[in-house]
Amino acid sequence: MRARLFVVLPLALVALTACDDQSSNSAAAPSAPPPPAVDVAAPLAKEIIEWDEFNGRFHASQDVEIRPRVSGYVEAVHFRDGQMVQTGDLLFSIDKRPFEAAKSRAVAELASARARYQFANQEVERGQQLVTRGTLPKATLEQRISDRLVASADIAAAEADLRSAQLDIEFAEVRAPISGRISDSRVDVGNLVSGSGTTTLLTRIVAFDPIHFEFDMSETEYLSYERANRRGDLKSTRDGGTEIEVRLPDEDVWSYKGRIDFVDSAIDAGTGTIRVRATLPNDDGFLLPGQFGRLRLPGSSVYEAILVPESAIVSDQSRKLILTLDENNLVQPKVVRVGPNELGLRIIRKGLEKTDRIIVNGVLRARFGQPVTPNEVKIEPWPNGQPGQ
Numbered sequence: 001m002r003a004r005l006f007v008v009l010p011l012a013l014v015a016l017t018a019c020d021d022q023s024s025n026s027a028a029a030p031s032a033p034p035p036p037a038v039d040v041a042a043p044l045a046k047e048i049i050e051w052d053e054f055n056g057r058f059h060a061s062q063d064v065e066i067r068p069r070v071s072g073y074v075e076a077v078h079f080r081d082g083q084m085v086q087t088g089d090l091l092f093s094i095d096k097r098p099f100e101a102a103k104s105r106a107v108a109e110l111a112s113a114r115a116r117y118q119f120a121n122q123e124v125e126r127g128q129q130l131v132t133r134g135t136l137p138k139a140t141l142e143q144r145i146s147d148r149l150v151a152s153a154d155i156a157a158a159e160a161d162l163r164s165a166q167l168d169i170e171f172a173e174v175r176a177p178i179s180g181r182i183s184d185s186r187v188d189v190g191n192l193v194s195g196s197g198t199t200t201l202l203t204r205i206v207a208f209d210p211i212h213f214e215f216d217m218s219e220t221e222y223l224s225y226e227r228a229n230r231r232g233d234l235k236s237t238r239d240g241g242t243e244i245e246v247r248l249p250d251e252d253v254w255s256y257k258g259r260i261d262f263v264d265s266a267i268d269a270g271t272g273t274i275r276v277r278a279t280l281p282n283d284d285g286f287l288l289p290g291q292f293g294r295l296r297l298p299g300s301s302v303y304e305a306i307l308v309p310e311s312a313i314v315s316d317q318s319r320k321l322i323l324t325l326d327e328n329n330l331v332q333p334k335v336v337r338v339g340p341n342e343l344g345l346r347i348i349r350k351g352l353e354k355t356d357r358i359i360v361n362g363v364l365r366a367r368f369g370q371p372v373t374p375n376e377v378k379i380e381p382w383p384n385g386q387p388g389q
Helices: 002-028 097-133 138-171 219-231
Strands: 037-041 044-048 051-066 072-077 090-094 173-175 180-182 203-218 243-247 256-263 273-280 292-298 303-308 313-316 319-325 331-342 345-350 358-361 373-376
Touching: 051 180, 051 273, 097 138, 138 173, 203 219, 203 292, 219 273, 243 273, 303 331, 313 331
Parallel strands: 037 373
Antiparallel strands: 037 358, 044 303, 051 203, 051 292, 072 090, 090 173, 180 203, 203 273, 243 256, 243 292, 256 273, 303 345, 313 319, 319 331, 319 358, 331 345
16 A cells, blocks of 8 residues: 555656646747738829919009109198098199199280280281282291291190199199009198109009919929920910919918919029919908918829828838738838829829728838738828818
8 A cells, every 4th residue: 555655646746747847838938919900091093283382472463652743732631541542532632722823824825825826817918918919028928927837836835834734733633543552641731742853752552452472483493384385284374374372371271363474584593583473363352462472383284193191101211112012911112202292192103003002000010021900991182281180
């Protein structure tokens, strides 16, 4: 009986030792983790127009300094500072009395000249009869004819003086030459203003409906547009057919639309740029001359572009890569050539097909040639063309 106990105990110890070894091996060899999860989508294929953007400022379509055409004392100011005025509105009244007196003198001078002419004409008619009878020398008749011509010229001069006096009376009422918003009055009632030599600035009127937007385009950009126009890809910027859009610094949407109506005749040799002007409607007068804005104009015709989010693009030194998945969900990089932003996404010009599956989120978790767990999503353009808006 004692011998059996000695045999059983060693066998039990061996069994316990074997169980401990199996447990240790199980803890030392855990199962492999699953492939990392990433968001995967097909590139967005969409018909778009590429836009080029420029900074510029608004300018009045008309800007007029109001100055008097006659000298005198201001009798009245007929507008409120900053109000809207229409063409022909009375702005200032200058004392007319000196001009009315000058007109009266001109009327009297005209009457005197006409009387002299009438007398000279009668003298010529009598002289012609006397010359025919031989009782008046021919030289005397010629002198009377000359006097009549002088009297006729005096009438013309008197009529011109009268018209000048009438114009001075008219110019004593300073009226708005254009419609627009008037500035403040630079003179008060009783001030003496000058209409000759160094004229007096009375006020200023600016018209901003329509309003102009001016910006500078580089020589390279100008050549690009001209070549595209000659190929028939874009409309000429000189014939008024190029549509543009403008937004203000505090706006995310392109609120204002217009057309390019002027391209300068020469490139500035100092800056290498050419001045371009667009015209926009401004019915409500919200846009003011001097305001800063951003303009965009078509840089291409309509075409189908491939677009991806910025998060899908990886930089590798000087190259741009996009991580794609093959049929086995293995990561395969593709070298691409990127274009500008559009609709909040990046245009891919080369290296990607619209049937590819690309990683749009989680690129840092992906490794070249390694599998991933794809979560299928869809790429959507941003409504305002601004990511996160």
